[in-house]
Amino acid sequence: MSLNTLQDVVLIVDDDPVIRVLMRRAINHSVGNIIEASSGEEAIQLFSEHSPDLILLDVSMDKMNGFECCSVIRSLPEGDNVAIIMVTALDQPQDIQKAFDVGATDFMTKPVKWPLLSHRIHYVLKANKTIKELTKSKNKLARAQSIAHLGSWEWDFISNKLDCSDEVYRMLGMQPQEVDITFSKMLEIIHPDDREFLKLTVKTALKHRKAYDIEYRVLHDSGEVITLHDRTDITYDFGEPRINGTLHDISSRKKSEQEIAYYAFYDTLTDLPNRRKFLLQLDSAIALAKRHSTKLALLFIDLDHFKRINDTLGHKTGDELLCETATRIKSSVRISDELSVGSRVEYENEHLARLGGDEFTLLLCELEAFDNVAIIAQRVLDALSKPFVIQGQQTFISASIGISFYPDDGETGDILLQHADTAMYEVKHNGKNSYQLFSHEMHKSLMDRLKIEADLREAIRLGDQFVLYYQPQIDSENDHIVGYEALLRWNHPTRGLLAPIDFLAIAESSGLIIPIGEWALYEACSKAKQIHIADANFQRMAVNLSALQFNHANILDHVKSALTETGLPPNLLELEITESAIISNVDEAIALLFKLKELGVKLAIDDFGTGYSSLNYLKSFPIDTLKIDKSFIDEIVNNQKDAAIARTIVQLALNLELSTIAEGVEYIEQHDLLKAMGCTNLQGYLYSKPLPPEMV
Structure with a gap:
């Protein structure tokens, strides 16, 4: 028998055919589908076939009585969703209680008041529908909560x-x-x-x-x-x-955040703080020393002839050598009775860092005597001069150490690091395996810096020495060019074409990056307008904003002006901002980011994974793109940890519905792996070096 599932289905269960006829007549005008059973066994069968909405169940039947039948139905699939009205001549309290104990929805006594039966059933059906909807909503909510x-x-x-x-x-x-x-x-x-x-x-x-x-x-x-x-x-x-x-x-989110933070701030080989972590520690130590009028020393340690060992014995041997070097340096700076350097052993160890390659830095705080630094430097040299046994083979290295002091040799971390580096190269030039204090005879490097700053000011005044090169950005799916990153170059009148590494830090520290950046923004938008007219696939022109630019009071006006004067559609401009620029003042940064988004431009976090990488901040920023730093791409094929970082960032971006760009792609193996991870766009020498404007 086929039933109309859009209408209510009522199952009448009674071994008396006369009662079934009377019940049918009483409810026929208000119920669309009525089926009948003459026994409890038949009722169970019909329930399994038709899943009725309501059952009128007689208690007193042969073989299986109504109590037993009700109990069985309630145990079946969907048995909880049906309304069951038990009908009986029994009217003792214990009988009524037993009916409800086995799962009855309602209870009616005989003789049945037929004129009221239809109304009773209509009420019970309506109530049962409401319960079903509430149960359905509750189950949906429970499933959604479980998934989330x-x-x-x-x-x-x-x-x-x-x-x-x-x-x-x-x-x-x-x-x-x-x-x-x-x-x-x-x-x-x-x-x-x-x-x-x-x-x-x-x-x-x-x-x-x-x-x-x-x-x-x-x-x-x-x-x-x-x-x-x-x-x-x-x-x-x-x-x-x-x-x-x-x-x-939020355990998974916390774990991802901790992993990204670890990879951003620690060297995965030696487990020491990396360059970024160390620079933060250095700035904090300088602030503390300034507040307490104490001194500190910075040791720049570079291994001698390490490249030769790497090339001869292989990178695996080189890696083990670096790990053992880190261990020996740590042991050399442990506090002893005759030294007063720092207040805790772990405090000192936290200030040993691997800057990269075979370069280490050591920060010694709360100095009482500069002579202590010389003692520790010699200890490090002595520890490293002892033979290393790597993979059963004896190996020897030495080190060159440059030392600068705060405040004598500089009052900022950059200057201290620069002066320690300068002193270290002085050791290299004088035979290696020694240490050298920075002296004012080494001041030539600072004079060179001042000369570059003066030349920058002249270049800005003349206005014809800067040029933008453009490096293509590739769609990982089809290898089509979809965008470009604008990269600054300086046609120096005597030194030739200079890359940003040669002058950008000086431009930033001197504030000259503001007029340079304003010019670069206009120039990039103008070029993007030309490309947009000629290429329908063009999606973005990426322009870097330095921390100083981003935090400049007029940055919003600079962007508006560049878009208005060039006529570039705002969605074709993508501003790349470093995490450090955003984190310096989060509340103001969020407000500015939203104002930039209101202009219609795209926003990208540059070098993602090398800065703070706080997921808590990331969810608050109106960001479109995460740009994976080249340092994670270089060894992505051979280094599982670098691959894990890249995969984590890509997955994070996918979860947040952001696009990703991997920079520094140089080999097809990197391309294939990043494509498999789901990285949206790729950039690097595999596709093209930065191109002069006439070639774009």
Whole structure:
């Protein structure tokens, strides 16, 4: 029998055919589909075939009575969704209780009042539909919360029990609804380091009726630690306050953030801080020394003849040698009774860094005597002069060390590092395997810097020495050129064509980058307009904004002016901004980024993964593109950690619906791997070197 599934289906179950006829007549005008069963066994069969919306079930039947039949139906799939009205001449309280115990929705006694039966059924069907919709909505919400690792809870301030969703139980390492969750129970599984923080937060919320938005860790019995984001609101039901909250499992996000932060700030080979981490430490140490009127020393350590060892014995041997070098340097600077350098052993070790290649830096703080630095420098030289046994083979190296002091040799990290580097090269020129203090006889390098700054000012005045080169950006799917990055060059009157590395740092520190950057922005937009007219596939012209440019008061006007004067559609301009420029003042940076987005331009984070890479900040920024730094691309094919970094960044971008550009692609193997990862665009010498404007 085929039933119209759009109409309600009612199953009448009674072993008396007369009763079935009377019931059918009584409800026929209000119910579309009616089916009948003369026994409990037949009723179970018909229920499995037709899934009725309501069952009129007689209690007193032969073989299987109505109680047994009701119990079986409730145990079947979809058995919880049907309304069951039990009909019987039994009217004792224990009979009615038994009906509800086996799952009856309602109970009717015989003789049946036939005129009222139709109304009764209509009411029960309507109520059951409402329950079904609520159950459906609840299940949808539960599934969505499970997928999103998001749960909800409520606390009415008066009772001790928290009303929690199933997903909250799972986050806390429990089976759904297995026990009542109280605040005391909750505190037992909170990570000990976060317990007092949560107690104080909740106490404040209860006292001041103040919502909170916090993160804390939960420690499961298995030892697993997960991080939860707990966001709340205060509501009032009938005048009574309640805390309503959501718990979000952000463990994966935290892990990704920690991994990116580690790879951004630490050298994966030696586990030492990298250049960026060290420069931050150096700036902090200088600020502390300035505040306390103390001195510090910076040692620049470069291994002698390391390239020869790498080329002769292979990179694996070279890597092991670098790791052992780091260990020996650490041992050389441990505090001893006769030295007063720093206050803690771990404080000193945190200030040893690998800048890259075979270069290390060592920062010694809170100096009481400069002689101590010479003692430590000699210790390092002695430690490194001892033979290294790598892969069963004895190897010898030495080191050249340059030393600069704060404040005597400079008051900024850049100057101190530059002077220590200069002193180290003096050692190299004088035979290596020694140390050298920076002296004012080495001041020539500073004079050269001042000469470059003066030449920059003259170049800006003349206005005809700067030129932009353009490096193509490739669509990874079809290798078509879809954009260009504008790269600054300087046609120096005596030194020839200079790359940014030769003058950009000086332009930045002197503030000359502002007029240079304004010119470059206009020039790039003008070129982009020409390309747009000739090439329908053209999608972007990427222009770098230095930290000083980005934080300049007139940057918004500069961008508006360049777009207006050149007529370039704003969506074809992509501004590349470094993380350090944004993080320096987050609130102002976010406001500026949104204003730039209102102009219609695209925004990219340049060198992503080498700066702060805070996911918490990233979700707040209106960014279109993440640009993966070349340092992660160079060894991506052979270095699993570099590949992991790139894959993490690409996946992060995909999750946030951002595009990605990998810079520094030089080999087809890099191209293939990045394409497989899902990286959107590629840039590098594999496709083209930066081109002069006439070739674009």
